[in-house]
Amino acid sequence: MVFKLFFSLLLTSLQAAGGCHVSPHRLGKSASDFAFRGIHSAKDASLICKMTEKNADFAFTLYKQLVSQDSDLNVFFSPLSVSMILSLLTLGAHSTTRTQILVGLGFNLKEIQEDAIHKFFQNLILNLNMPNPELQLSMGSALFVEERFRLLEEFSQNVKTMYMSEALSIDFQYPARAQKRINDYISEQTQKKIGGLVKNVDANTMMILVNYIFFKASWERNFDPKRTKEENFIVSEKTMVKVPMMIHEDIHYYFRDRSLSCSVLQIAYATNETALLVLPDQGQMKRVEAALNQKIMKRWLKGLKKRAMELRIPKLSLYGKYELQKILPALKITNIFSKEADFSGIIDLNNKPSHLTPLISQIVHETGFEMDESGPQVAINTKSHIKVRLSTARHHMMEFNRPFLIMILTQPNQSILLLGKVVNPREAEGLSASTLS
Numbered sequence: 001m002v003f004k005l006f007f008s009l010l011l012t013s014l015q016a017a018g019g020c021h022v023s024p025h026r027l028g029k030s031a032s033d034f035a036f037r038g039i040h041s042a043k044d045a046s047l048i049c050k051m052t053e054k055n056a057d058f059a060f061t062l063y064k065q066l067v068s069q070d071s072d073l074n075v076f077f078s079p080l081s082v083s084m085i086l087s088l089l090t091l092g093a094h095s096t097t098r099t100q101i102l103v104g105l106g107f108n109l110k111e112i113q114e115d116a117i118h119k120f121f122q123n124l125i126l127n128l129n130m131p132n133p134e135l136q137l138s139m140g141s142a143l144f145v146e147e148r149f150r151l152l153e154e155f156s157q158n159v160k161t162m163y164m165s166e167a168l169s170i171d172f173q174y175p176a177r178a179q180k181r182i183n184d185y186i187s188e189q190t191q192k193k194i195g196g197l198v199k200n201v202d203a204n205t206m207m208i209l210v211n212y213i214f215f216k217a218s219w220e221r222n223f224d225p226k227r228t229k230e231e232n233f234i235v236s237e238k239t240m241v242k243v244p245m246m247i248h249e250d251i252h253y254y255f256r257d258r259s260l261s262c263s264v265l266q267i268a269y270a271t272n273e274t275a276l277l278v279l280p281d282q283g284q285m286k287r288v289e290a291a292l293n294q295k296i297m298k299r300w301l302k303g304l305k306k307r308a309m310e311l312r313i314p315k316l317s318l319y320g321k322y323e324l325q326k327i328l329p330a331l332k333i334t335n336i337f338s339k340e341a342d343f344s345g346i347i348d349l350n351n352k353p354s355h356l357t358p359l360i361s362q363i364v365h366e367t368g369f370e371m372d373e374s375g376p377q378v379a380i381n382t383k384s385h386i387k388v389r390l391s392t393a394r395h396h397m398m399e400f401n402r403p404f405l406i407m408i409l410t411q412p413n414q415s416i417l418l419l420g421k422v423v424n425p426r427e428a429e430g431l432s433a434s435t436l437s
Contacts, residue, residue: 047112051120052415054106055083056294059416065330066322067289067421072236074427076320076420078139078213078367080410084121085141085211085363088163089336090114092155092346097335104333122162124415127272129164134270138190139213143167143346144182146206150348167346172205182210190214190368197321197366206359207343214368215408215418220268223248223373233314233425234402241426244315245401246373252311254398255303262288264300265311265398273417275371276300277313278405285403289421297407301414312399314425316371324363336360369408369418 059079066075083105090098102109107117128137143159145151147169156167168185172178179201187195193214201208223246231245253266261281268274278300280288325337335341337358347359400422408418 047116048120051107051112051117053294054112055080056297056416058083058104058106059419060292060294061331062327063292063419063421064289065327071286072423074318074320074421074423076318076367076369076418077322077365078211078418080124080415080417081139081141081211081213081367082324082365084124084163085209085365086333087117087121088141088143088159088165089209089343091118091158091162092152092343093336094342094344096340097342100333100335104328104331118162124410125164128410128417132271134218136214136216138193139215140189141165141209141211142182142185144170144178144208144210145347147171149206152346152348155346172201173203175201175203175205178205182208186210186212193368194366197364198362200362205361207346207361209360209363211363211365212367213418216370217269217271217273218374220270221248221250225373228315228373231312232401235424239424241424243425245312245399246315247310247312249308249310251306251308252398253304254307254309254396255300255305257300257303260284260288260291260296263398264304266301266304267311272411274409274411276407276409277400278407279398279400279402280404282402285421288405297414297416307396309396309398312397312401313371314400314422315373316369316422316425318369318371318420318422319367320420321364321366324365325361328363367418369420 056079062077062079062082063075066077086101086105090101093101102114102117128139141163142165145167149169151167151169159165159167170178170181179198182198182201183196186197190212194212197210197212198208227247228244229247230242232240233243233245234240255264257264261284263279265277265279266274267277276297278288328334329337337360339358341359343359403421403423405421406418407416407420409415410417
């Protein structure tokens with residue numbers, strides 16, 4: 001199914017609360033750039049930080065589950081989007097179904113009221129949806145419900161108001177037609193960036209929840225396209241591929257984590273997002289992955305220091321598609337896919353068909369991401385390339401020529417919008433790798 005999300009935060013309150021780390025790239029921005037609606041006190045800001053931490057831990061838990069399915073493939077998804085769409089479902093879920101979702105997301109209702117959870121996501125969605133010429137962002141969600149059910153008006157309105165999403169009636173008795181309608185809807189919403197998202201629709205389908213996001217932004221300081229050149233990327237001990245490697249010298253925020261044998265780099269976008277890149281030493285990826293949690297990420301962000309360096313990073317197009325009904329049960333979110341699921345807040349169960357089948361058959365999530373020298377405005381972008389002369393004594397090169405982790409973080413509290421692992425930059429292109437001798 002599909003959903004949308006957005007947010008912002010009052011920077012001064014967050015700093016006073018001390019719970020969230022603010023990117024050093026953005027300390028020069030005014031607090032008004034990050035106005036979070038309804039956040040007026042340190043207590044409110046502390047609550048937002050706590051929710052951000054819960055979301056981060058859920059992100060890394062979900063990441064580890066995806067990696068466990070095949071550690072040799074690229075992984076890329078939007079943890080914030082997945083959290084949002086599950087939270088959206090709780091608007092119409094009751095009893096065990098609702099509790100299981102909230103617990104699976106890491107929320108304790110004794111600490112955080114459910115209204116606060118929905119307001120948090122509502123603000124995220126509103127902020128992320130703000131028009132920005134430096135950003136291509138298509139994200140959304142939709143719940144497609146068999147038309148024999150009567151959608152409850154209160155649920156439809158809450159979904160639209162709080163999550164900028166839609167609950168739509170559809171006739172699954174004609175599966176091919178229903179599948180085409182859903183996929184056409186998503187293609188239109190993403191300017192044809194994402195197509196063919198939903199498959200295997202049949203006449204027994206009752207609900208499908210679709211979730212998507214496509215992200216491409218301009219760098220704060222562009223790479224020079226003339227310097228991009230083909231170089232080797234070592235996929236494994238026996239495999240390498242040729243990739244277009246972007247190169248430039250600049251002042252970056254860098255941290256060396258000696259305890260986990262990895263290097264961390266943060267690069268700013270011209271928008272309110274930053275890219276956090278984690279490069280494990282050769283053979284240390286599994287060690288870094290096992291340690292991932294919000295405390296480790298906070299340590300990395302806190303440790304970032306300015307450093308002049310030469311950066312070499314592949315030009316990327318990453319896509320990830322996941323059927324969450326196959327993944328969430330491993331996180332103990334099982335009830336929503338069972339016959340006992342209670343979604344009486346979504347539909348009128350009085351006119352439910354007599355044959356009892358699980359109401360939700362699919363929750364599909366797809367993520368698209370592009371990273372190049374500039375961003376969506378390459379042809380008209382007037383920002384100059386910043387040249388930094390590096391002395392021999394200060395010169396440091398960070399080359400992403402082997403598998404690495406990438407996170408796209410929102411500002412100012414570093415929520416994880418996108419998370420993934422780049423094993424093979426050419427994987428999405430369907431290109432075969434060469435074998436090392």
